[in-house]
Amino acid sequence: MLMIDCPFCGPRSHDEFSYEGDATKERPAIGGDGDMAAHLDYVYMRDNPRGLHVEYWQHVNGCRAYLKVLRDTVSHQIIATGLPDAELTAPLAEQEGEG
Ligand SMILES: [Zn+2]
Numbered sequence: 093m094l095m096i097d098c099p100f101c102g103p104r105s106h107d108e109f110s111y112e113g114d115a116t117k118e119r120p121a122i123g124g125d126g127d128m129a130a131h132l133d134y135v136y137m138r139d140n141p142r143g144l145h146v147e148y149w150q151h152v153n154g155c156r157a158y159l160k161v162l163r164d165t166v167s168h169q170i171i172a173t174g175l176p177d178a179e180l181t182a183p184l185a186e187q188e189g190e191g
Contacts, residue, residue, distance in 0.1 A: 097173045100155045112148035114138055115160050115176075141165055144182055 094106035116139075120130040142165060149159050162172040162180040172180045 094168055094170060096149065096151075096159070096161060096170055098151050098154060098157065098159065099173065099175060100157055101151065104151070104154060108151060108153040109149045109159075110152045112150050112158065115146040115148045144171065146180055148176065 095103045097103045147161050149161050158176050171182050
């Protein structure tokens with residue numbers, strides 16, 4: 093079982109959370125160049141990374157807060173959690189294991 097450390101509620105089972113998507117994608121500006129390809133990429137195209145990945149989760153069966161979670165997609169280990177505007181970084185040992 094994955095345990096996710098909600099900043100408001102403390103460590104909780106992942107069953108209380110809902111995955112909300114890739115937190116590394118940046119929404120393209122609306123109305124600018126009308127670059128439809130950029131919007132299609134933002135909405136539909138997803139990477140399938142191996143290793144550390146930053147994701148949005150929501151504590152739907154708790155405080156309902158949106159969180160940012162740094163997770164290892166191989167081991168499913170939760171490395172760090174924070175509020176959506178947090179810059180999550182892995183400890184040096186985790187970064188060295190990436191590859
Ligand atoms: Zn919570």
